[in-house]
Every structure is written in structure tokens, then in C-alpha cells.
Amino acid sequence: MGRVKLLITGITGLLGVNLAWEAWQAGHEAVGVARQRNLPRAPFAVLQADLSQPEAAARVWRAAQPEAVVHAAALADLDACERRPALAARLNAELPGEIAALAARDGVPLVHISTDAVFDGERGDYTEDDPPRPLSTYARTKLAGERAVLAAYPAAAVLRVNFFGWSLSGKRSLAEWFLNNLQAGKPVRGFSDVFFCPLLVTHLADRVLAVLERRLSGLYHAVSPRCLSKYAFGVALARRFGYDPALIHPASVAEAGLAARRARNLTLRSDKLARTLGQPLPSWEDGLAAFHRQHTEGYPQRLRAWASLP
Numbered sequence: 001m002g003r004v005k006l007l008i009t010g011i012t013g014l015l016g017v018n019l020a021w022e023a024w025q026a027g028h029e030a031v032g033v034a035r036q037r038n039l040p041r042a043p044f045a046v047l048q049a050d051l052s053q054p055e056a057a058a059r060v061w062r063a064a065q066p067e068a069v070v071h072a073a074a075l076a077d078l079d080a081c082e083r084r085p086a087l088a089a090r091l092n093a094e095l096p097g098e099i100a101a102l103a104a105r106d107g108v109p110l111v112h113i114s115t116d117a118v119f120d121g122e123r124g125d126y127t128e129d130d131p132p133r134p135l136s137t138y139a140r141t142k143l144a145g146e147r148a149v150l151a152a153y154p155a156a157a158v159l160r161v162n163f164f165g166w167s168l169s170g171k172r173s174l175a176e177w178f179l180n181n182l183q184a185g186k187p188v189r190g191f192s193d194v195f196f197c198p199l200l201v202t203h204l205a206d207r208v209l210a211v212l213e214r215r216l217s218g219l220y221h222a223v224s225p226r227c228l229s230k231y232a233f234g235v236a237l238a239r240r241f242g243y244d245p246a247l248i249h250p251a252s253v254a255e256a257g258l259a260a261r262r263a264r265n266l267t268l269r270s271d272k273l274a275r276t277l278g279q280p281l282p283s284w285e286d287g288l289a290a291f292h293r294q295h296t297e298g299y300p301q302r303l304r305a306w307a308s309l310p
């Protein structure tokens, strides 16, 4: 794909900011949207807009005039979705359809970001053909969002993802949460009965750009081809960073008292995307190695410098 003007909603989020980094490195012109946070030192513009408001998406669209779009903004906190179901429905279910209608009108390639959580996690190893069965408000509204996108714009791509990486706050991803506690020498619990296939967000960002470039359409799983429990992920992370893995204790999600119901086995198959792109997706092991390399090379600090006040 030649240089394009790429609109990224949720630019200050874990995916948005890392995608912006990759897009910028690849020579694209990014235009971001965020609600509250800003990136005053980023080498591209960030528009402030509350996308839950009527007409906000259309206003942003007119201001940005994008040539490609990644819609990553969402109410992505599962427990917040249980507390504010109307906002979850507006942001996760309705708004994606509006963005898709704008993209369809202008024939602009769109990648919409969905989630592995659309499944109930009773079986695992889900393909794109398996029927979803969401367990929480977050999952239900995200599933409605992916359906709204494909109804409004069948040429759009919807990616179901799970990822970890460096965030602006230093607290957004599971990997950062484990690391912050390990660094402080604090014992933590990791769920040994919740399974997932986490992809490093940088690896996901590369695939998102490839999907746009190839103008892929339809539903794809974009996760690590290898999967593990959240507990095992914490242990692997501790080993990689040289912390004591014994600080991580196995625990059951059933005993955690979380507001939103969590699915147990969210292992997804991503071979459709690998086959279509002619390139395997990196494993979580590759991801952890690169996550550690980013740490040694000062990548999180460079990312966060975009958010510091001039």
C-alpha cells in the first residue's frame, strides 16, 4: 500500500497507539481520534471527539477525510460494560455500524477490531465458522458491532483479537500488570483455568496494515497460533524478565468475584488469516521475546513521550 491517510479511532488505547507507531514507521499519515487523552508530541494529528455522541463520527470523518480506517475505539473494560450497558451498546454495537456506513459510502478500506470474547469458552479452538455465544455485556455488544459492520459494509474486515504490549499508562495490558507486580516483589494470582492466544500488539498492528493493504474483507481471527493459560503467561513473562516465577500463584477465575462473566477457553484458530496473508502469525513466545526487546530498547518510553506535555 502506498502512503495513505489512515484514520485510527482509539489512538490512545493499547492497540491504537502501537498501531500508530507501526503506521508512522511504514510512512503512512496517521490521524487519530480519542475522547480525553491526547498525544501532543506525536508526529500526527489527534482529533478530540466523544464518539458516543450523535453526529460525532460524521464530524470526525469530514475533518479527517481518510483513505483507510482502523476502528479500535471501544468500551473495552468488561466490568465497566456491566455497569454502563447503554454506553457499551452505543460504543461497541452502534458506532461501528456508523463508521462502516461512512467507509462504505466513500469506498474506503476498513478494519474493525472485535474480540475473542464473542465465544462462550466452553470448547475452545474456535474457527470463524463456529457460532459465537457471548457471556457478558461487553461480548454481546462487540458481537453486535461486528455484525453491524459487515451488514453496512461487506467489503470491511473484522478482526477478532487478543493482544498484549506496552501502553501509554503502563497499566493497560495483562503483561504490564504482571510486570508491575513482579517488579514490586508483590505476589499475584494468575488464572490457571482461563486460556487465550495473546499476540504482541506490534505483531497485530503489522497484520492490521497487511489486511488494509490487501483489502481483505470478512471475518478473521488474528491471535497467536499457540495458546496458554493466563497463569502460564505470567510465569513465562517472569522468566523472560528475570523475576521469580514463584510470585505468581495459580488461581481459579470462578473465585475472583469479577462483575462480568469470563469465558474459560478462548483459544481461537487463526489459520484463515495466516493462509490468506501467506504468512504465519507470530506465537506468544515470539511476542514475549519482542516485548522484552522493546523494553530493553526504550520503546515504551518513546511511545509515552508522544503523550507528554510539550
Ligand SMILES: NC(=O)c1ccc[n+]([C@@H]2O[C@H](COP(=O)([O-])OP(=O)(O)OC[C@H]3O[C@@H](n4cnc5c(N)ncnc54)[C@H](OP(=O)(O)O)[C@@H]3O)[C@@H](O)[C@H]2O)c1
Pocket (backbone or CB within 6 Å): 009, 010, 011, 012, 013, 014, 015, 016, 033, 034, 035, 036, 037, 038, 049, 050, 051, 052, 071, 072, 073, 074, 075, 076, 077, 091, 113, 114, 115, 116, 117, 142, 161, 162, 163, 164, 172
Ligand atoms: N486489550 C485487549 O486485549 C483486547 C482484547 C480483545 C479485543 N480488544 C479490542 O481491541 C480494541 C482496542 O482495545 P484497547 O485495549 O486498545 O482499548 P483501550 O486501551 O481501552 O482504549 C480505548 C480507546 O478508545 C477511546 N474511546 C473510548 N471511549 C471513547 C469515546 N466515547 N469517544 C472516542 N474515543 C473513545 C479511548 O480514548 P481515551 O483514551 O481518550 O479515553 C482509547 O483511545 C477494542 O475494540 C477492544 O474491544 C482488546
